[in-house]
Amino acid sequence: MSSVEELTELFSKVGFEEPKIKEIVKNKKVSTSLETLLEDAPAGYEWNKSTRNFLHSLASLVKGAEISNIGLVVKGIASEDLKTALQVNAAFKYIKEHGADATTESMNENSGVGIEVTDVEVRASVVKYIEDNKETILHDRYKLVPGIFANIKNLPELKWADPRSFKPIIDEEILKVLGPKDERDLVKKKTKKQTDNKKGKGTTASATGITSDEPKRTMFTEGFLGDLHKVGENPQAFPELMVEHLKATGGKVRTRFPPEPNGYLHIGHSKAIMVNFGYAKHWDGVCYLRFDDTNPEAEAPEYFESIKRMVSWLGFAPWKITYSSNYFDELYNLAEVLINNDRGYVCHCTAQEVKKCRGIKEDGTPGGERSACTHRSNSIEQNLKEFRKMKEGHYQPGEATLRMKMNIESPNPQMWDLVAYRVLNAPHPRTGTKWKIYPTYDFTHCLVDSFENITHSLCTTEFYLSRQSYEWLCDQVHVFRPAQREYGRLNITGTILSKRKIAKLVEEKFVRGWDDPRLFTLEGIRRRGVPPGAILNFINTLGVTTSTTNIQVARFENAVRKYLEDTTPRLMFVLDPIEVIVENVADDFEEVVSIPYRAGTPKFGDRSVPFTKKFYIERSDFSEDASDAEFFRLTPKQDVGLVRVPHTVSFIRLEKDNSGKITKLYVNYNNAPLKEGEKSKKPKTYIQWVPISSKFNSPVRIDETRVYNQLFHSENPSAHEGGFLKDINPDSEVVYKHAVIEHNYHEVIKSAPWVVDSIKESEFYVEEDKTTKETFRFQGMRVGYFTMDKESTDDKIILNRIVSLKDSTSK
Structure with a gap:
């Protein structure tokens, strides 16, 4: 990296003025990025004020990261193809997501290059918007203008328009409607008491999207979640069902977190929990914890209890705890409705025959010729008879399924006659031996969402194709159609989240159990000592988009470290x-x-x-x-x-x-004592x-101190040629047997967890159960952050390292 003097000289040659240069060089990441970006600029290019500002903005986005093909954005700025900040941001987002695969053509397409929106077109959109919202504007007058500007800016047809043209046009058109400002438009100053009474989450937008007060900016009002529909805005095939839905919900948000009780939750689920519970909480709505218990062969009581614990640990309380099995009778009745509507049939094909009909080749790849199942044309009466025989136990698993008669010619595999019911000879944890058949996820999920009047069915993008089948089924059986919307999942690299692979680690004793602190199960993260507030803060900083978020373990640990830096006392601690x-x-x-x-x-x-x-x-x-x-x-x-x-x-x-x-x-x-004139x-x-x-009962002797490091060597353990077990780091757990700590350890335990008022005021603060051992956390000076393990006792103290210190040194 160049010196400050060299950078100052370089930025001066580009045309930045002295105050701006001082601002830039203060930020090492931005100044380093700006220097690198200038290397990608065309030789001899003379930067003007506009392109310089865009380049600085780009450096602020890059912030020291190494991003393949970022030079394409630099060239787009220099050529002035990228003419607005919005275009530069869009180009950066495209390059960041596509890296080495990015092309100038695709970048330009994704950032609106070549799209010219004239003032005439802007004015037409403004006039239409004002006309559509005229009643509200006439009522609330000029205090709505800031909100109008924001909403005009978000109109899809004006996405690539120059926002500098908006204000004068909006002002002109508003003046035509309202006339000059008068006493009705005077803003009354609020007293301190009135202001205090207004403190809260901010104002909820009206059905028109216009608000008088600026809402508080959070992950729930921006990005993916900020763009979600208002309650009642999702279209219905049968509009009368929306009337009933709004009566049931009172117009309030209803979401659900619907885990399958067939394993322990992991770090990715924490995002789903926060999105569903947090979104409902933000809008004063409610969220169900619904167990999708339709696979009795894989379910166990310990999973139900663990999921409840983890939701509570993250600071959320379900409005109601429900189970898909609560609705087995209603689901069965709707399956018969589906058959009576000639949209369901009983299929006796083998699994291999079903694949062949769906165009799946013998090597397992798709793309073959698709064809209808031979049982698809059976009569309604015959299908009802066969389905009831399934229910009564006349068939063994694999001999019969109920399938939905969808569209085998659709390009969407989720429309290829999905299975609705299958035979399982397994007792259910909650319904016992009542049922011989069980509904599938594809049949159950949307219908139970409908039964529970869910307003926002939020799931990850892997279910994007399922949205079509979700809506199709609701319409075929004439029930309210909730709105499924999909966001990007959270992945942590450098570890594994697969239940099957974690089970192998547990069974072969590579780890201590499903809650081993090296695992990224939520039980393991909790045992490691990570505060729930740190997880929520971390997810909030990532935000919610439709792109999958792949995060390195080091980045997650850095977020935890920052949280602990502000919330833990220091103690003198000696490992060896x-x-x-x-x-x-x-x-x-x-x-x-x-x-x-x-x-x-x-x-x-x-x-x-x-x-x-x-x-x-x-x-x-x-x-x-x-x-x-x-x-x-x-x-x-x-x-x-x-x-x-x-x-x-x-x-x-x-x-x-x-x-x-x-x-x-x-x-x-x-x-x-120092001699005269001598300095210490x-x-x-x-x-x-x-x-x-x-006298002070010092030291306190620690029976075991477990220092945890990353469980695997590589960023992708599953890609190891010898299998993921060959990638295990033998030093992922280092145990010290003779560590000592100062006697104030006991005082810190009594007061744990240590949380100052500023943390309690945070939107994502979680009040923890003080009786649990992992709430005792401290920083061992110059060593790391530690917590008490669940196996620890008064006679045998066991500590776990949560994360290392940020600034370790060899000196």
Whole structure:
């Protein structure tokens, strides 16, 4: 990277003025990116004010990241094909998503290059918008103008228009409708009391999308979630059903989180939980926790209970807990309605025959010729008879299914006569042996959404193609059609989330169980000590879009580390201790020092720690090699400072055991009065220490300290040529047996979790159950962030490392 002087000279040549240059070079990531972007500019290009500003904006978006083909955007700016900030942002988004596969043509297409929207077209759209909302505008007058501007800006036909032309046109057209401002348009100043009473989530938009007050910006009002329809706006094949729906919901948002109880939730589910529960909560609606329990062969009571725990742990309370099995009778009745409408038939094909009809070739690839099932033309009466025989147990699994008569010629595989019911000889955890047949996800999901009057059925984009079959089925049986909308899922790279693969890790004892802290199951993340608020904050920073979010473990851990930085007290903690004896003080020597639990945060308070004749330091904080100029801690020729202790200590001698391992260090406490004119020598660094004091019951001895690292070596363990088990990191768990910690450990436990008021005021703060061990968290100074493991007892303390410190050092 170039020096500040070199960057200043470079940016000056481009044409940036001095104040702007100072602003840019203050941000290393932006200045580095800007320097790199300039290398992609056409040789000899002269930047004008507009293109310079766009280039700076682009550097702010890149922010130090390495993005393939980013030079295409630079060239688009230089050629002035990208003429607005919106186009530059769109081009950047395209390049970021497509990287090495990006082309100039596709970038231009995705960023509106060549699309010219004239002032005449802008005016026509403004006039139409004002006419469509005339009644509201006449009522609320000029205070709506900021909202009108925002809504005009979001009109699809004006996406690529220059927004600078909007205001004068809007002002002209509003003046024609309202005339000049008068006393009705005077804004009354609110008193402090009135303002305080208004504090909250912000105003909900009306059906027209216009609001008088600016709503608070959150993940629920921007991006994918911000673009969702209002309650009652989703179209229906039978409009009268919407009237009944609005009566049932009272016009309020209803969502649902519908997990299958066949395994433990993982980090990806936390996004689904937050999207569904959080969206409903934000709009003062309700959210169901609905168990999709239609596969009794894979379900177990422990999964039901774990899912409930994890939803609660993340800070959400379901409006109601329901089960798909609650509706088995209603679902069966609708299956008969489907048959009576000649939209369902019983199929006796084998699995292989079904694949062949769907055009699936023998090698498993699609693209073959599709054909109708031979049973598709059976009569309604015959299908009803066969379906009832299925229900009564006349068929074994695989011998008969109920399929939906959809459109086998559709390009959408989700319309290829999906299975609605199949035979399963398995008792159900909740209905026992009542049923021999069970509905499939494709039949159950949309209908139960309808029964529960769900206003927003939010799921991940893998179900995008299912939207067509979802709506088709609701219409065929004449029920309210909820609106399914799809967002991008959250993936963590460098780990595995597959239930089957995690089960293999558990069964073969590579991990301690489904809640092993190295796993990214929510149970494992909780046991590791990650606060639920850290997860919610992390998801909020990512936002919600229709693109899959692939996040490296390191980025997730960095977000957790930042949260812990603000919410944990510090304690002196030594993983691998060496006993140190001060030779020049009395046996009963004691000097009590005051140390803040978190420097710079007075609300955390201070604690007292006795500096005594004997104490422990970290083994790695002493080196026998006094010639190493890069080692700043204690050596035979180098003093070291102890945190908050007034004077340094210097080495005298050491003791070793038969194996050559150092067992004790003897030092001098340099507390002698200074001679006249002599200045105390400041140590190169300070290290943590833990006193040995029976009076203070110090140290507290830790039976096991488990330091966790990434479970796998690579970013994609499943791609390892020897299988994912061959990619396991043998040092993913390192256990220390003799760690010690200062006695204030007990005080920190009593007050856990440590949360200051500023955190409690956060939108995503979660109040935790203080009786659970993982709420005890602290920063071991210079070591990392730790929590208490669930196996820990008063007699046998076990700690888990949550994450390492952000700024580790070898000095």
